[in-house]
Amino acid sequence: MGAQAAAEIRAGGRFGRLPPGADLPRVGTLRLGPLPPGFRLAAVALSHAASGLGPSCFDLDRGEWHRVLVTPQAGPLAITVRESAAPGGAGPPLIVSWGRATGGDADREAIRRQVRHALALDEDLADLYATLAGEPDLAWVAAGGHGRLLRSPSVWEDLVRALAATNAALTRTRSMLDALVELFGARGPAGERAFPDAAAVARAVADRGPQFLRDRAGWGYRAGSLAILAQRIDAGTLDVERWWDRGPRGPSDDEVATEIRALPGFGPVSADGLLGLLGRPRGLALDAWAKARVGELAGLPGPAGEREVRARYARFGRWAGTVCRLEITRGWTGR
Structure with missing residues (x-):
């Protein structure tokens, strides 16, 4: 799936299908901020293929994430999230807008809560960035606001x-x-x-x-x-x-992975990936595509074996799987 996702993202346009209702005139709006330092919407929305799977879509050209969320009063609403100004720093907020119904206070709070959760806005990545501080070849991770994974509401x-x-x-x-x-x-x-x-x-x-x-x-x-x-x-x-x-x-983490x-x-690959979505350091999630990509990065004649992958990322400790994922998807967001 990774190879197809990378190809679609490189092609530009929309990654995924625009949900019905996403193109209605905007009648409801809220702001989310301040954002974590260095936050970029694209870095989270394209952290893996989830933004291209229904009912979700990321418009690469416009920098907008579309998603249908359930609200307690208005019911399903197709929301659009975009950055209000040049990304970076802790200042520029995210603009969340939607059409059809303005929504009551409960709806707005539900949208606010679900978007913050989906974009991992409350995740503290200080330990990850500290781990990479002595790695010049990985300075792009913190500089580009990478490390958060797009999540579902549940x-x-x-x-x-x-x-x-x-x-x-x-x-x-x-x-x-x-x-x-x-x-x-x-x-x-x-x-x-x-x-x-x-x-x-x-x-x-x-x-x-x-x-x-x-x-x-x-x-x-x-x-x-x-x-x-x-x-x-x-x-x-x-x-x-x-x-x-x-x-x-x-x-x-081990108990969750076992469950x-x-x-x-x-299996192990699914469990490794899901740990990251749960705000826990993800495992290596070594499917065939991941092994092939690590092989390319390491200059090997073919896919890397599990032992080779583990050796390459062992120095990152609990963040080994996160760094592996960041490396093999580098370039999906253009930075």
């Missing part, structure tokens, strides 16, 4: 995205997620469709069986894993949102 959605991306090309992943949004996502008056919650997918499984996900949503062999995930979350037997608790009483790998359809 851990459930990030899990579904990871499942859809396993052993699948970008076009295939996109079609599976688009089908879920179209079949089960809450719909707004302008045609906006939000990403469905676990309850909506679990109801469909209860009514029509996992084969509905396989045949109508095109999930193939992944349908069973998706059905189990939705049913367990909906029933309350699996609390994935608790993985956000990084306090002394919350689960450790993810225990889910049907998830």
Whole structure:
């Protein structure tokens, strides 16, 4: 999937499909700021392929991120996020706007909270940047505001995205997620469709069986894993949102990784990637594309082996996976 994402990003234009309602006249606006030092919207929106997967899109030419979010009163709204001034520093805020409904106070607060979460605005990257301070070849990381990963509003959605991306090309992943949004996502008056919650997918499984996900949503062999995930979350037997608790009483990184790998359809690569989305140092996530890219960076005649990759990034300690990801996706944002 990485190679296809890189090719689409290099081509410019829109990465992903513009959600319905995103082109309506703006009737609601809010500002988010101040931003972390060095923050750049593109660096987060293009940190991996999530911004190009429905219901999300990043316009590379305009520097705008579009996303459908669920609000408590207005329902699904297609929001647009852009930087209000030249990026960099702690001053320029982000402008979030949307059409169709101005939204009440609860809607605006929901939008504010979800956008801050998705763009990892509250993540402290000081330790990462300190780790790289003695690495001149990696000075571009802090200078370009890199290190944050674009996240979904819920851990459930990030899990579904990871499942859809396993052993699948970008076009295939996109079609599976688009089908879920179209079949089960809450719909707004302008045609906006939000990403469905676990309850909506679990109801469909209860009514029509996992084969509905396989045949109508095109999930193939992944349908069973998706059905189990939705049913367990909906029933309350699996609390994935608790993985956000990084306090002394919350689960450790190793415990979260073990729980993810225990889910049907998830393996070490998925667990490594998801740790980063949970605000924990990500693992190396060594899929075939990552190994090929590290091989290119290291000047090897072919893909790097796992031992070679681990040796290359061992000096970065807990940030090894983050640095690996930053290196292999360098250039996606033009800096």
